[in-house]
Amino acid sequence: MSDIERVVHAVAERAQDAAAELAPLSRSVKDRALLAIADALVKRADEITAANAADVERARLDGTSPAMIDRLTLNPARIEAIAEAVREIVELPDPVGESVRGGVLPNGLDLRQIRVPLGVVGIIYEGRPNVTADAAALCLKSGNAALLRGSSSAYDSNTAIVTVLRDALEGTGVPVDAVQMVPGRTRESSTALMRARGLVDVLIPRGGGSLIQAVVRDSTVPVIETGEGLCHVYVDADADLDKAVAIATNAKAQRCSVCNSAETLLVHQAVAADFLPRVLSSLAEAGVTVHGDERVLAVAAAHPTGATVVEATEEDWATEYLSMDLAVRVVPDVDAAIAHIRRYSTRHTEAIVTDSLRTSRYFVARVDSAAVMVNASTRFTDGGEFGFGAEIGISTQKLHARGPMGLTEMTSTKYVVTGDGHLK
Known part of the structure; x- marks a missing residue:
């Protein structure tokens, strides 16, 4: 195992522990944490824009197109919009614990299928640093730990945002390691995340077709395909x-x-x-x-x-x-x-x-x-337009989730069976 694989696996192991603590938390605890995140983003906007300026300058020197630089750029107004998007997630219903179906079986067993978090969600994405806060907030609200791997072009911006998010979680009851940035600027760290089967429950790529296909092709972690739209x-x-x-x-x-x-x-x-x-x-x-x-x-x-x-x-x-x-x-x-x-x-x-x-x-x-x-x-075709609120992406595959992925699609289910000494 390489050094970067060991580092990524260590991050994923901490995420597993955080996911176990996060899953049973009440909506009120998660919502308070999200509000703390929103407030911190606005309060520390200067730190984020300073880090973002370094990314933007590198992009300009690299000859990046004006359209891509615009997607990369953050300013106080855009950070306020990111914070407002987090506050909107607070207003959405919490899907965790929702009963999907169930009832009393003929033998007297009480059977319930309930929604539960997916667990550790890895997200590999390009360009836009706003995805860092959006994805983290959606994962937290749905009870999942987030492992965030943004593009190298936004590395300083993403690092600053994740630092703000983690600091905001201190003392909220939500484990700090529920939000982590996957270390490393090279493809090797992305590959290590894709191969962390058993540590990461699901991987969601957000970006262009080449990114999505690379993740689908190389990942041993289950992947939800999103985004490519012809x-x-x-x-x-x-x-x-x-x-x-x-x-x-x-x-x-x-x-x-x-x-x-x-x-x-x-x-x-x-x-x-x-x-x-x-x-x-x-x-x-x-x-x-x-x-x-x-x-x-x-x-x-x-x-x-x-x-x-x-x-x-x-x-x-x-x-x-x-x-x-x-x-x-x-x-x-x-x-x-x-x-x-x-x-x-x-x-x-x-x-x-x-x-x-x-x-x-x-x-x-x-x-x-x-x-x-x-x-x-x-x-x-958009989570907001469909009335789902925020979305993690738009799934173009058929397993588990299809179309705009809101909070409900960020959950799985489990069966809870209650008996009274029942034997088969």
């Missing part, structure tokens, strides 16, 4: 074209750098001639570059809209742009749209725009993604 909007022959233009534009351009933004627009051939000039004009106003098939290119040439339209390649259909780019294809019917989605989708969110109840039901039944929207933007 989302589609399909405009049907029976669509209200005004709604379709608004939905397609919103899904792409309202915030293009997030996993629930649309990356591909599929258009039924019956409405392509009417719809494409209108949507291309709308996308042009939003600053979107269109990667179109032959039909789209032909319409763009015949109806100048000011849109930037380039020829789509096979790679475009499989690309999660996370930028102001949108792949657009004309399809012969709903079955062709579904076939395209089945081939290229990451099973995150797909949308159909149609006034046909029959077609919408057909689409919903055959599209196998975590969320399917009918006459609504893909941007609504």
Whole structure:
């Protein structure tokens, strides 16, 4: 075992002990601890922004893009927003101890299935240091110990935030080791966390597709896949074209750098001639570059809209742009749209725009993604929008949790059986 593996395992062992202490704590104890965390983040904002400034300066010297630097940057207003997000978690119901199902069996045994914490949750994430506080708070509220492994680009910021969180937990009744930062800036520490099976109960990667796939490929700890979103909007022959233009534009351009933004627009051939000039004009106003098939290119040439339209390649259909780019294809019917989605989708969110109840039901039944929207933007796939409050991420797999992962999805269950001297 290498030195870094020994260090990571020691951190995980402390997390196990903390998780055992945290699991039975009442909501009131956890909520007081979260409020202490929120207050400490605001009170010590200067320490956090000073550490963040060092990360931002390194990023600039490394030639990091302005968009990524913006995601990295913290200021007092953003720290206040992080603290407010923690306070919002305080207001959410505690799922731990909730009875899922149960009753008295014919033999007189009382059987209850109740929610319990997952245990030790490892989170590997990129870029945004706000995830450090968000993830820690969600884990604490759901009774889990958090092992946080952020990217090296935000190392100083994450270190400062975790120091503030741990100091705030002193004297609250919540064990300090319930929040720990996995030490190390290199991939070796991430790998050690991924291989800590038996010490870490579940691993959640948050970031781009390459990070998620690396964790899924290399981890021996159970993984919940989150985040990668190659989302589609399909405009049907029976669509209200005004709604379709608004939905397609919103899904792409309202915030293009997030996993629930649309990356591909599929258009039924019956409405392509009417719809494409209108949507291309709308996308042009939003600053979107269109990667179109032959039909789209032909319409763009015949109806100048000011849109930037380039020829789509096979790679475009499989690309999660996370930028102001949108792949657009004309399809012969709903079955062709579904076939395209089945081939290229990451099973995150797909949308159909149609006034046909029959077609919408057909689409919903055959599209196998975590969320399917009918006459609504893909941007609504979000824990807050769904009314779940905060989320740890959006799961694109099928085991345990699927879609936005709120507090309930951060729990497992156990059975409690009570008898009166029952023997089998």
